Amino acid sequence: MSELKYCQGPRCHTYDTKDRKRGPKDNKRNETRRRSSFYYLDGNACSMQCMYDWFNVYGSRALDHFGRITQPKVLTQDNAWRVHYDWRSREDGGYRHYVYNYLTDERIPLTEDQYNNDNAIVDDQGRLTTREFYTPTI
Ligand SMILES: [Zn+2]
Secondary structure (H helix, E strand, O other): OOOOEEOOOOOHHHOOOHHHEEOOHHHOEEOOOEEOOOOEOOOOEOOHHHHHHHHHHHHHHHHHHHOOOOOOOOOOHHHOEEEEEEOOOOOOOOOEEEEEEOOOOOEEEEOHHHHHOHHHOEOOOOOEOOOOOOOOOO
């Protein structure tokens, strides 16, 4: 069983729901939610409200700590690659997979296995990492 953790929303305990209530009748209190997993804030907040509460309190400090963007990021022909597929685009009903360049409209066909191995084709900066995947037949 996975370990329980608390929602990191700084106001989580202030939202009045049954599952937050603890204690006997004469000493009722609401507590921060505790779960084995959360969906929001990368697994650290129980709700969208708690996620926004966290960001409103800590967001600017987090940006200052990790570094703000001080110059524009730029999409060029070199980092404009994305993996794509066209739904049921083949005559047999299959999908046509390819890498696509948003700036040049260039398409390079991929097999489905290559498509599913997208980290090896387009890196997280949008660069085409290798053209060994090029398959001239489609
Ligand atoms: Zn919460």
